[in-house]
Amino acid sequence: MSVDIRFLPDDKTVRVKPGMTVLDASRKARVHIRTRCGGNASCLMCKVTVEDDGAGLSAPGDNEVRKLGSMIDERVRLACQARAIGSCVVSVPEDPLKAAVRAQLAKQREDDWL
Numbered sequence: 001m002s003v004d005i006r007f008l009p010d011d012k013t014v015r016v017k018p019g020m021t022v023l024d025a026s027r028k029a030r031v032h033i034r035t036r037c038g039g040n041a042s043c044l045m046c047k048v049t050v051e052d053d054g055a056g057l058s059a060p061g062d063n064e065v066r067k068l069g070s071m072i073d074e075r076v077r078l079a080c081q082a083r084a085i086g087s088c089v090v091s092v093p094e095d096p097l098k099a100a101v102r103a104q105l106a107k108q109r110e111d112d113w114l
């Protein structure tokens, strides 16, 4: 049995065995999720947002709940801790550096227009 994990906004779907973490699935899908701690639930850089009902992901453990606090209620999960137990859809936030570069380029284009 396999399950599908769909990553937004890239709209890439990967088929994995149940139990695989979202982080490992993202690597298989060639979707970049930032990490610094190697998947130990300590850097909090691997946050993703659950875009469906969340039934396809394992329930957050005590450590993940403690680390995320109220973000859990906003459907945020740690990709290194959330495991696929069914098909699911998650959204990966844009890398802050890429977002800053994109915003700067957009501003330059706007300035050039004026």
Ligand code: FES
Residues within 6 Å of the ligand: 034, 035, 036, 037, 038, 039, 040, 041, 042, 043, 044, 045, 046, 078, 079, 080, 081
């Ligand atoms: S990879 Fe560091 S918290 Fe998930």
